[in-house]
Amino acid sequence: xxxETIEKTDSTYGVLTEEGIARLRQRVGVQYNKPTLxxxxxxxxxxxxxxxxxxxxxxxxxxDPEYGKSTxxxxxxxxxxxxxxxxxxxxxxxxxxxxxLLKGDPLVGLGSYQAEMSFEWWRPLRLGDKLKxxxxxxxxxxxxxxxxxxxxxxxIQGYIFRNQNDELVAIQRGSWIRVERHASKExxxxxxxxxxxxxxxLERIDAxxxxxxxxxxxxxxxxxxxxxxxxxTIVRGPLRVSDLIVWHVGWGMxxxxxxxxxxxxxxxxxxxxxxxRNPLNVPDTAQRLHWxxxxxxxxxxxxxYDYGGLRETFLTNILTNWMGDDxxxxxxxxxxxxxxxxxxxxWIKGKVxxxxxxxxxxxxxxxxxxxxxxxxVVTPGNAVVLLPSREAAVELPRPAEEDxxxxxxxxxxxxxx
Numbered sequence: 484x485x486x487e488t489i490e491k492t493d494s495t496y497g498v499l500t501e502e503g504i505a506r507l508r509q510r511v512g513v514q515y516n517k518p519t520l521x522x523x524x525x526x527x528x529x530x531x532x533x534x535x536x537x538x539x540x541x542x543x544x545x546x547d548p549e550y551g552k553s554t555x556x557x558x559x560x561x562x563x564x565x566x567x568x569x570x571x572x573x574x575x576x577x578x579x580x581x582x583x584l585l586k587g588d589p590l591v592g593l594g595s596y597q598a599e600m601s602f603e604w605w606r607p608l609r610l611g612d613k614l615k616x617x618x619x620x621x622x623x624x625x626x627x628x629x630x631x632x633x634x635x636x637x638x639i640q641g642y643i644f645r646n647q648n649d650e651l652v653a654i655q656r657g658s659w660i661r662v663e664r665h666a667s668k669e670x671x672x673x674x675x676x677x678x679x680x681x682x683x684x685l686e687r688i689d690a691x692x693x694x695x696x697x698x699x700x701x702x703x704x705x706x707x708x709x710x711x712x713x714x715x716t717i718v719r720g721p722l723r724v725s726d727l728i729v730w731h732v733g734w735g736m737x738x739x740x741x742x743x744x745x746x747x748x749x750x751x752x753x754x755x756x757x758x759x760r761n762p763l764n765v766p767d768t769a770q771r772l773h774w775x776x777x778x779x780x781x782x783x784x785x786x787x788y789d790y791g792g793l794r795e796t797f798l799t800n801i802l803t804n805w806m807g808d809d810x811x812x813x814x815x816x817x818x819x820x821x822x823x824x825x826x827x828x829x830w831i832k833g834k835v836x837x838x839x840x841x842x843x844x845x846x847x848x849x850x851x852x853x854x855x856x857x858x859x860v861v862t863p864g865n866a867v868v869l870l871p872s873r874e875a876a877v878e879l880p881r882p883a884e885e886d887x888x889x890x891x892x893x894x895x896x897x898x899x900x
């Protein structure tokens with residue numbers, strides 16, 4: 484009998500229990516390593532280009548090394564969210580007790596839906612850079628009434644990245660809602676599904692692609708920004724399976740350990756729970772709900788849907804288009820409120836909400852968001868961009884705390900309040 488079979492015959496499989504919540508809370512603050520290898524060990528021309536291609540960003544700052552030499556960065560740098568593809572193990576080896584504590588999923592069988600993600604970036608990723616990643620569960624919140632109906636649990640994870648010189652590069656925080664599968668099935672009637680496109684719809688999309696511009700080498704100065712100004716809308720889509728394939732080339736698989744055929748078999752032999760039977764009775768990755776309709780339906784979702792990480796790169800895309808080569812995207816956070824399905828289109832928009840000079844920084848605060856083709860806001864967010872003045876270039880921000888252990892302790896303490 485496989486591990487998966489044992490779990491599924493357990494009466495607690497797929498059920499939100501107090502015991503499971505208590506076990507999950509015991510993990511808060513324990514630093515751990517991602518069990519799989521990074522998609523990219525270091526920043527390379529091809530790795531960065533493949534990632535940018537995966538979300539439709541042709542910015543020469545990430546795609547043309549010669550162009551980068553003429554900028555303040557003196558060479559190619561990676562897009563902000565390239566860190567998703569990187570991160571070697573950085574946490575200390577677990578003791579046998581902590582290893583046992585982190586074994587298995589206390590909420591096994593429950594659905595997991597990404598809800599929020601935030602980033603803070605302190606320095607660029609340059610060619611040849613490597614990243615180390617340290618992770619920890621920093622918070623567990625029980626929601627007595629969720630948008631899925633009934634109780635749910637929110638897991639908040641923290642990820643800290645530093646480079647080969649032990650310099651802190653970024654922190655990422657993410658939350659996932661864990662809910663019993665039947666709750667999402669009951670919401671089926673609420674889904675806003677894409678409809679066939681008219682020729683006029685497609686012409687509007689093509690015209691928006693045609694109009695998209697980059698600020699690039701034309702410096703955007705802090706003095707010239709006005710509160711209330713809108714960013715140029717960009718469009719991505721309609722979303723196709725072929726787009727997801729190209730996205731995975733640059734992003735990696737993320738949810739499923741990498742490797743096909745025999746390498747996939749070796750992973751399935753070790754961790755059978757990553758795989759479920761497809762209509763041909765063949766074990767296949769559970770991640771296929773992003774491209775296989777039958778499996779999405781089995782989980783109560785009417786169509787395959789996208790990834791939160793993809794929408795996050797779209798938001799960074801509109802911001803880097805607007806700020807130009809001399810700006811710095813310091814902070815961004817967003818909430819993923821609705822599914823975006825295969826066949827849907829993303830309209831990415833933004834607006835300046837405030838500007839302030841604080842701590843020697845020229846900060847521009849913005850609202851950014853993603854709408855689907857029906858005009859529904861599916862991912863609202865906000866960001867802080869640092870811009871140069873006519874007197875001085877942008878100085879890169881520094882983290883408030885330089886010690887990783889204290890950074891994680893601060894994250895845990897904030898969520899415990």
